[in-house]
Amino acid sequence: MPIIEAIQLGKQYQIVYEKGALARYLLPKFLRKRQFGDFWAVKEAAFSLEPGQAIGVIGSNGSGKSTLLALCAGVTAPTAGRIHVHGKVSALLTLGAGFHPELSGRENIYLNGTILGLTIREIRKKMDSILEFSGLGHLIEAPLQTYSTGMMTRLGFAIAMHAPFDLLVIDEILSVGDGVFQKRCLAKLQEFKKAGKAFIIATHDLETVKRFCEKALLLDTGRQSAYGNAEEVVGIYQEAIHGGMEDHRLSERERREILIALKGAGTEGNRPAPDEIGWVRPRARFRSGIGKVKIKRVYLMDREDLEVNKINPGDFLRVRVEYEVEEEVEDLHFGIAVYRDDGVYCFGPNTRLDGLPIRSLKPGQGWFQLTYPSFPLLGGRFSFSVAIWDREESHGYDSHHAMYPLRIRSNRPEYGVVALAHRWFARDKELAGHGNLLLTQHGFQQEMEERIGRLLMEPTTTPSQQGIFLDSLKIIQPLGEGSLQMGDDLSVEGVFHAEAAVEQLAVWVGLFRSDGILCYATSSFNDGVLLELKPGKNLWSILFPSLPLLRGKFRVGIACANRQQNVFGIIPEAGWFQMKESVPHHGLVSIKREWKGSALGRHFNLHFPARAML
Amino acid sequence: MQLLAALWQYRDLIYKLASKDIKVRYKHPLLGFLWALLVPTAMIGVFWFIFSVLLESPVQKIPFAVYIATAMFPWMFFQLAVGNSVTCVVDSGSLIKKVYFPRELIPFSVIGANLINFVLSMALLVLFLGFFGIEWSWRLVILPLVILVHLVLTAGLALLVSALQVEFRDVKYIVEIGLVLWFYLVPVFYPISLMEQYSSVVLSLYCLNPMVGIVFLYRWALLPGYGGFLPEAVSVFALTFYTVVTSFLMLAVGLMVFQKRQRNFADWI
Numbered sequence: 058m059p060i061i062e063a064i065q066l067g068k069q070y071q072i073v074y075e076k077g078a079l080a081r082y083l084l085p086k087f088l089r090k091r092q093f094g095d096f097w098a099v100k101e102a103a104f105s106l107e108p109g110q111a112i113g114v115i116g117s118n119g120s121g122k123s124t125l126l127a128l129c130a131g132v133t134a135p136t137a138g139r140i141h142v143h144g145k146v147s148a149l150l151t152l153g154a155g156f157h158p159e160l161s162g163r164e165n166i167y168l169n170g171t172i173l174g175l176t177i178r179e180i181r182k183k184m185d186s187i188l189e190f191s192g193l194g195h196l197i198e199a200p201l202q203t204y205s206t207g208m209m210t211r212l213g214f215a216i217a218m219h220a221p222f223d224l225l226v227i228d229e230i231l232s233v234g235d236g237v238f239q240k241r242c243l244a245k246l247q248e249f250k251k252a253g254k255a256f257i258i259a260t261h262d263l264e265t266v267k268r269f270c271e272k273a274l275l276l277d278t279g280r281q282s283a284y285g286n287a288e289e290v291v292g293i294y295q296e297a298i299h300g301g302m303e304d305h306r307l308s309e310r311e312r313r314e315i316l317i318a319l320k321g322a323g324t325e326g327n328r329p330a331p332d333e334i335g336w337v338r339p340r341a342r343f344r345s346g347i348g349k350v351k352i353k354r355v356y357l358m359d360r361e362d363l364e365v366n367k368i369n370p371g372d373f374l375r376v377r378v379e380y381e382v383e384e385e386v387e388d389l390h391f392g393i394a395v396y397r398d399d400g401v402y403c404f405g406p407n408t409r410l411d412g413l414p415i416r417s418l419k420p421g422q423g424w425f426q427l428t429y430p431s432f433p434l435l436g437g438r439f440s441f442s443v444a445i446w447d448r449e450e451s452h453g454y455d456s457h458h459a460m461y462p463l464r465i466r467s468n469r470p471e472y473g474v475v476a477l478a479h480r481w482f483a484r485d486k487e488l489a490g491h492g493n494l495l496l497t498q499h500g501f502q503q504e505m506e507e508r509i510g511r512l513l514m515e516p517t518t519t520p521s522q523q524g525i526f527l528d529s530l531k532i533i534q535p536l537g538e539g540s541l542q543m544g545d546d547l548s549v550e551g552v553f554h555a556e557a558a559v560e561q562l563a564v565w566v567g568l569f570r571s572d573g574i575l576c577y578a579t580s581s582f583n584d585g586v587l588l589e590l591k592p593g594k595n596l597w598s599i600l601f602p603s604l605p606l607l608r609g610k611f612r613v614g615i616a617c618a619n620r621q622q623n624v625f626g627i628i629p630e631a632g633w634f635q636m637k638e639s640v641p642h643h644g645l646v647s648i649k650r651e652w653k654g655s656a657l658g659r660h661f662n663l664h665f666p667a668r669a670m671l
Numbered sequence: 672m673q674l675l676a677a678l679w680q681y682r683d684l685i686y687k688l689a690s691k692d693i694k695v696r697y698k699h700p701l702l703g704f705l706w707a708l709l710v711p712t713a714m715i716g717v718f719w720f721i722f723s724v725l726l727e728s729p730v731q732k733i734p735f736a737v738y739i740a741t742a743m744f745p746w747m748f749f750q751l752a753v754g755n756s757v758t759c760v761v762d763s764g765s766l767i768k769k770v771y772f773p774r775e776l777i778p779f780s781v782i783g784a785n786l787i788n789f790v791l792s793m794a795l796l797v798l799f800l801g802f803f804g805i806e807w808s809w810r811l812v813i814l815p816l817v818i819l820v821h822l823v824l825t826a827g828l829a830l831l832v833s834a835l836q837v838e839f840r841d842v843k844y845i846v847e848i849g850l851v852l853w854f855y856l857v858p859v860f861y862p863i864s865l866m867e868q869y870s871s872v873v874l875s876l877y878c879l880n881p882m883v884g885i886v887f888l889y890r891w892a893l894l895p896g897y898g899g900f901l902p903e904a905v906s907v908f909a910l911t912f913y914t915v916v917t918s919f920l921m922l923a924v925g926l927m928v929f930q931k932r933q934r935n936f937a938d939w940i
Binding site: 070127130131132133134146148150151154155157159160164167168171172173174175176177 | 681687688694767768771772935937
């Protein structure tokens, strides 16, 4: 007979904000401040476990592991399906449940032991064995608040190992404590397993799952995406993690466009300068920090405050973080960063740079959120990092690195990291869009680079397209060379010299950072603009109003394509420009945003001045 | 029945949780647990000074200080136990989310911790009765039974409010106000006979308030010859009957609400 059996198990949570449940009953709909949404933390999970077996529950953060374990432990009731348990279930969702810091270690053994279902008499009988396992010696008489985290872990585990159970549910607690102690715990668990006890273990340590568990269950955003032999399921999971990288490989079409610049890429070198820390992230999800403040939950949400993991470019996006302060901390800030999964650090604003420093946090619960009214990143897989930093950023209190995935699906024929607003012009006339925008309004114009000459295009597809030359290219920066600031307009003016009339020519423009990252590339064809070249010089230009790129040196690459979108002329290094900024934000592009939070100046909203808005 | 079995299985947990409260409460003060005795003694002293020395008693035959103390201690226990219970489930959130055990134990342990102080106060009061010239009578025997009924009522209300508080965080404030109002509906400072001036409907509604009966029973057990203050329309037997019934009804309602809601405690905290 299985010791535990789950059938179509599901848990649905209702997301309720500040005003709690009473609002739902009492207030009319239009008065309720926030929307209530539902989401399934676990859906249609099904598994069973025989005595002497173990299941490893794996999956990325937020996939529902903890909820599944809470259901198994009977801490929370399922919304759907059933769970049958035959025997005594004990749960180690945390070590030392109910520990009181002011009481001595010994008194806490009684307290925690009775919570785990032991009687006082049993504890008295097992006391020596518990003390031995914990290895605390005479310190057991000292108040718990004098213990180190490691000591508390050992004590908690020692008690748990002496509590009665047939099935033990363990949530990610094996990862605390040093290696020696971990080994001792695993040995003890093996012993229990041989004696016919069953285990359900949630962990990120895939090796432990492979060695200790017979079965494994893979969760993906609440759904059971694989269940069965531990080795196999771990294999599927590992593939899925690394598969994410494969997935971002460029499509044939995208590759072709990127050729625009990769060919003979910039002379500036492909490596980021040494002082540009954090441009590229290590490809790992991890959690680090010195404690004191703990990030409890992170949600990526849409306009309706429902959790999302896929959006389209330009959609509303909100990152909400709930944290718990364990002891008072001073002078800190919150940061939320987004990376593309091939390592591009897209944007990482923090509250300090945005002018919202936090002087101190008192023990208790808190939250903050970062809202992007329109999240402009282009298609790909991204991960969010959330961190609570001290002033120097030398050691974070808690830092969840690249743990919150987001997929952006884009059907638009635009490439790169971020969609940039732009307008096309020919002979000072806007070709598509709204009104006339004079190029001369930029103040004094300066050429950053003028390329005269006949940069010959590659062998052509049709004879009629031969004989187009780039006569000159100007990159117009309003404040002089090298002084383009974030939020300034950028205009790229090109002159094509044609020997004969050419109909329906599309221009490609790509912006690359000096380390080779394609920020944005688009073609005039995608915007419905095709040039008609007359014999002689033909002026065209593209304007990027309020360019939101962050500091760095950027290269402009251009190319021509015929109506069939066959690219036939490529100038990878048509010009350079430099972005400066007064605030040293991290990443590649600044995005209009709004912070809000329980510790951020009495919940007021912060909109940024126009210059920083984009 | 199932609940009783579970409670029995976890009986040591109630004891440990309650004794933790007590230990933590008296750990730091220099006088430690002595305060549990000193506070009620001092309060009896204050009652004596104010109500027997400074004021004249509106009730005949019984020293006013004793009259107040016999009702004040039970009321304070009730108020503290219910008041502390309101947030106890929410405050134990970390425990509830992490471990399974019968959730009823949480409010019960809060009541238990307050019960120890209360029992000490009552014992002191019984000792001091002689000081006020009141002899012990056979009626003291029913004191434990009165405390039991009192506990049933307190437990019922504590279960109800602590369960509702989890979902509706406004309950705490409603209880705070409710307890202040309730205090004046209990004959602590005035004799029950004061209510005679009102109609019989008001009177019978008043007697349905279980704390009226409980306070009456405490006085009845502690003060020989007490009983003359009851309005004529109300018999001792009827009042006792009402009290027992309403107290157990309260417990039943409290248990039912708590049972129904505890499934989702972990989700709301």
